[in-house]
Amino acid sequence: MKSKILKVSLNRKIENLSYPIIVGDNILRNSGEILKEFLHKKKVVVIYDSFFSSTTNPNNAFEEFVQSINKLTATLNFIDIPGGDKTKNIDQLNKIIEKVLAYGIDRQTVIIAFGGGVIGDVAGFAASILLRGIDFIQVPTTLLSQVDSSVGGKTGINSKIGKNLIGSFHQPQAVLADINILKTLPKREFRAGFAEVVKYGLIKDLEFFNWLNQEYESIFIHDKNSLKTMITKSCEIKADVIKNDEKEGAERALLNLGHTFAHAIESFGNFDGRVIHGEAVSIGICLAFKLSNKLCFCSIDDTKKVINLFQKSKLPTSLHDIKKISISTSGMIKKFKLDKKSKQNELTFILNRRIGESFIKQNVNVGVLTQFLNEEV
Numbered sequence: 001m002k003s004k005i006l007k008v009s010l011n012r013k014i015e016n017l018s019y020p021i022i023v024g025d026n027i028l029r030n031s032g033e034i035l036k037e038f039l040h041k042k043k044v045v046v047i048y049d050s051f052f053s054s055t056t057n058p059n060n061a062f063e064e065f066v067q068s069i070n071k072l073t074a075t076l077n078f079i080d081i082p083g084g085d086k087t088k089n090i091d092q093l094n095k096i097i098e099k100v101l102a103y104g105i106d107r108q109t110v111i112i113a114f115g116g117g118v119i120g121d122v123a124g125f126a127a128s129i130l131l132r133g134i135d136f137i138q139v140p141t142t143l144l145s146q147v148d149s150s151v152g153g154k155t156g157i158n159s160k161i162g163k164n165l166i167g168s169f170h171q172p173q174a175v176l177a178d179i180n181i182l183k184t185l186p187k188r189e190f191r192a193g194f195a196e197v198v199k200y201g202l203i204k205d206l207e208f209f210n211w212l213n214q215e216y217e218s219i220f221i222h223d224k225n226s227l228k229t230m231i232t233k234s235c236e237i238k239a240d241v242i243k244n245d246e247k248e249g250a251e252r253a254l255l256n257l258g259h260t261f262a263h264a265i266e267s268f269g270n271f272d273g274r275v276i277h278g279e280a281v282s283i284g285i286c287l288a289f290k291l292s293n294k295l296c297f298c299s300i301d302d303t304k305k306v307i308n309l310f311q312k313s314k315l316p317t318s319l320h321d322i323k324k325i326s327i328s329t330s331g332m333i334k335k336f337k338l339d340k341k342s343k344q345n346e347l348t349f350i351l352n353r354r355i356g357e358s359f360i361k362q363n364v365n366v367g368v369l370t371q372f373l374n375e376e377v
């Protein structure tokens with residue numbers, strides 16, 4: 001199967017920036033050739049998910065990747081960190097930074113993030129602050145990171161106060177997404193990534209949503225053509241949204257559909273794996289549609305269609321589906337106020353007029369929200 005190359009082009013005021021997203025099957029063994037222009041004679045540090053060096057990993061894609069880039073680089077060093085949101089914190093960042101510096105890097109050094117969204121976010125953030133910013137490349141290995149976190153340049157870590165509150169915008173030089181590496185991904189993680197895929201249809205592409213609704217069975221049995229179509233379409237939609245709004249002045253906020261709820265849910269869960277990001281997003285999107293319906297923006301039919309697709313995909317769709325985490329209305333509202341979209345205590349949510357049309361709703365009334373959440377918790 002041939003690989004597909006997309007381009008992210010950012011229309012910045014001062015300089016335009018574009019980078020390739022390469023999506024294909026079994027392409028990691030050709031990484032040296034694909035990434036030659038970025039790695040040739042450079043010092044390279046690969047920050048990778050420790051899953052790939054564990055004895056239980058049946059996946060040899062990482063070895064193939066290393067072999068393929070090995071001859072190209074001036075030096076090649078490695079740092080392994082565990083996946084999971086518990087890793088995305090300041091202590092882990094500090095360890096990474098000290099280790100990278102100890103390798104004796106220079107301004108031409110390239111960091112490669114090889115792993116899921118957690119590895120990409122923390123390694124990308126490290127790259128953005130080391131020597132005031134060095135280049136980095138994303139090799140996403142989960143569905144979620146292939147369709148979402150590896151593209152767009154948001155990097156960062158969680159704080160004890162809340163999710164993703166520390167970070168920077170730092171665009172990668174290239175993204176290399178190999179669908180073959182998804183074969184070892186646990187089903188739960190695959191489903192979690194699917195929640196972010198559905199999000200793209202919901203915010204601006206009814207046709208894509210309908211396609212996902214029809215094709216979800218072939219997607220879940222990893223049909224290669226369906227996977228490739230789904231991943232490239234998701235990246236195309238994301239690239240289209242961010243091209244004129246790299247730093248989330250307005251339109252990019254639509255990509256946060258369901259995320260104000262999701263981040264609050266995750267932080268109630270203490271990032272300990274009882275609820276993972278994509279699951280929280282699934283619940284968050286269902287809540288955003290229910291709220292859109294309560295505020296008379298969106299029909300009940302569309303709301304039910306959305307919940308139905310998540311249920312068919314065996315994703316949680318309500319706060320009752322995560323009974324192990326105790327959540328209160330007042331606690332949720334406190335966490336909403338930490339959301340990066342909220343201004344001067346005003347609550348902002350991404351809501352929907354219909355499937356395929358999201359919008360930014362500022363100043364959502366706290367009384368209405370309290371009543372809504374009381375019915376949901």
Ligand SMILES: NC(=O)c1ccc[n+]([C@@H]2O[C@H](COP(=O)([O-])OP(=O)(O)OC[C@H]3O[C@@H](n4cnc5c(N)ncnc54)[C@H](O)[C@@H]3O)[C@@H](O)[C@H]2O)c1
Binds near residue numbers: 082121141151181
């Ligand atoms: N930067 C962004 O724009 C953006 C967007 C969406 C989400 N995110 C962030 O991404 C994170 C979630 O990403 P994620 O779901 O990829 O989580 P993750 O990186 O924790 O990976 C999930 C699990 O899958 C394992 N894993 C990774 N690749 C594997 C493979 N090929 N086979 C088997 N196991 C594998 C990991 O070890 C981990 O246990 C969250 O922190 C979220 O906030 C960031």
